[in-house]
Amino acid sequence: MDSPLLDVSMSKSFGKIDVLRDIRFRVRPNEFLVVVGPTGCGKTTLGNILSGIDKPTSGHVRIMGEDVNPHIHNISYVLQEPSCIPWYTMMQDVTMGLEIRGVGRAEAVSRGSEVIKLVGLEGYENYYPWQISGGMKQRVAIARAYATSPDLLIMDEPFGHLDAQTRYLMQIEIMRIWEQDRKTVVFITNNIEEAVYLASRILVLTKLPATIKKEYVVDIPRPRDLTDERFLEVRAEITQQCEIVE
Ligand SMILES: Nc1ncnc2c1ncn2[C@@H]1O[C@H](COP(=O)(O)OP(=O)(O)O)[C@@H](O)[C@H]1O
Ligand SMILES: [Mg+2]
Missing domain, CATH: 3.40.50.300 (P-loop containing nucleotide triphosphate hydrolases)
Structure with missing residues (x-):
């Protein structure tokens, strides 16, 4: 191997x-x-x-x-229960890990847009968790996991x-x-x-x-x-x- x-x-x-x-x-x-x-x-x-x-x-x-x-x-872990922060928009949620790592806002948003597109949620960047379905929340969790290029x-x-x-x-x-x-x-x-x-x-x-x-x-x-x-x-x-x- x-x-x-x-x-x-x-x-x-x-x-x-x-x-x-x-x-x-x-x-x-x-x-x-x-x-x-x-x-x-x-x-x-x-x-x-x-x-x-x-x-x-x-x-x-x-x-x-x-x-x-x-x-x-750099490891990402996606759990069975999709967890989104209720008061974060999709973009804020997905870029959270990048901001924690000190990535600047503009770059984080650019990467956020990329992964949101990757999971097919383009256009929903400003939606809150209560405005989207369970399947969409799981996509957000996956986008968030991918955002940091683990x-x-x-x-x-x-x-x-x-x-x-x-x-x-x-x-x-x-x-x-x-x-x-x-x-x-x-x-x-x-x-x-x-x-x-x-x-x-x-x-x-x-x-x-x-x-x-x-x-x-x-x-x-x-x-x-x-x-x-x-x-x-x-x-x-x-x-x-x-x-x-x-
Ligand atoms: N923190 C913990 N303390 C004690 N027992 C635990 C803990 N986490 C899991 N277990 C036990 O370990 C076993 C396996 O659980 P888990 O890993 O959740 O299984 P699965 O994900 O395959 O359903 C279960 O019997 C569970 O009760
Ligand atoms: Mg389990």
Whole structure:
């Protein structure tokens, strides 16, 4: 493997509860890695540790060879619950991270316009969260995550609360963005179809305590067709491996 962007080898427990057991994997630059596993298996715990906001009990998470530190490394983390500041316009919200980093207003607005356009929300720059739909809020969260041009983008079930139609549109959208800028993504989901649609590679987690059960390289050409024979084959195989009861 080329030198990895992310190098993970760790375990995590909360008191006596083992949550993540001997999780080892690497992520190459420009990869779209999807981690799929059943609800409650420790996916959010993993996202928190990869992003550096929580620490493993043992082992390490290294980004570009250094122990991950959210204050030093440029990592964006998109959560399941889209969170927008109620009194911020979309532009203010999306440029928040840039301003914290000391980027001047004019440059921040220029970058803000770029990422708002990237997620298809051009024209809504002055809207407040209460004026937009749930799907749009999730796009704002994604635009905000992209605004700082992160080295690593972590997404934890970002489409979990969306209706099926919006979810599908967002999957197409996120692929379109990834094909444009090839940011390294770790995308966490409990949805196997979503995993197969998006991933370059999939890690399948077991139930609690989560271990990596299997790894799949998904080489189906993009854009992927959910009804394509090969797609259905891969999906069926992963479904067999997963302990997800839906
Ligand atoms: N801060 C915490 N303290 C104690 N237990 C926790 C904490 N965070 C998560 N857990 C436990 O870890 C397990 C995995 O949770 P989580 O990572 O949220 O799973 P998932 O995101 O896959 O649904 C659950 O049993 C949960 O109760
Ligand atoms: Mg979770």
